[in-house]
Amino acid sequence: GVPYVERDSTAVVTTGSGLTIGLYAAVYYKLDVADMTAKIAALREQGVDLIIFVPHWGVEGTYHPTEEQKQVGHAAIDAGADIVFGSHPHVLQPIEEYGGGIIFYSLGNFSFGGNGAPDDYDSVLVQQEVIRSVDGTVRLGQRTLVPVCISSEPGYNNFQPIPYEKDSEEYLRVLSKLNGTFQ
Numbered sequence: 001g002v003p004y005v006e007r008d009s010t011a012v013v014t015t016g017s018g019l020t021i022g023l024y025a026a027v028y029y030k031l032d033v034a035d036m037t038a039k040i041a042a043l044r045e046q047g048v049d050l051i052i053f054v055p056h057w058g059v060e061g062t063y064h065p066t067e068e069q070k071q072v073g074h075a076a077i078d079a080g081a082d083i084v085f086g087s088h089p090h091v092l093q094p095i096e097e098y099g100g101g102i103i104f105y106s107l108g109n110f111s112f113g114g115n116g117a118p119d120d121y122d123s124v125l126v127q128q129e130v131i132r133s134v135d136g137t138v139r140l141g142q143r144t145l146v147p148v149c150i151s152s153e154p155g156y157n158n159f160q161p162i163p164y165e166k167d168s169e170e171y172l173r174v175l176s177k178l179n180g181t182f183q
Contacts, residue, residue: 005054010039012048019130019138022048024081028057028088033072037079044080049138050130053081058089058106061119063182065093065105077101082140083128091120092177095145102128102140109150109157116157121149122174123161147174 003013005023008030013021022043026036036053043051053076058069065073065086073084077099084103086093093105108123109115125148129141149170152162164171176182 020048022051025054028055033075040079040081051081052083052085054085056088057086060090073103092122094180095178123148123150147171
């Protein structure tokens, strides 16, 4: 019952509260910005309340987005996406607020089952509030970030994430990755 979207296509999901979410997934190496813009516009024309663009992009193992990721992320928000939820680098990359939307360049390996011993165990749980006003308009509200280790066992990935202790070295390391200051 978990909603998903195939690559290079769109889907519309309606939540239990009646919020309609338009999803558009794309593979970065084949991404055409004009096509992306048209697909986001088509979702908006269908009357969806919230659009999430899901690109598979970036360079594996790099903690900072490429200039191309930034340009495409900005273009998606400019085209009408509310959230850009990037994947592929397998490590955390910064979160950027842009043009009334939010860009998650990469949230790491939270649910990636392809590696029992990844180089980086850091990830984050994101709770993004979505607010529907009385007039029916929808906007993004507060965001809560919970830095986590993707495994509750040291040395291997048991696929049971566990939150880092607030203000611990690990917790602060995750935040530095998300704010772009990690070296």
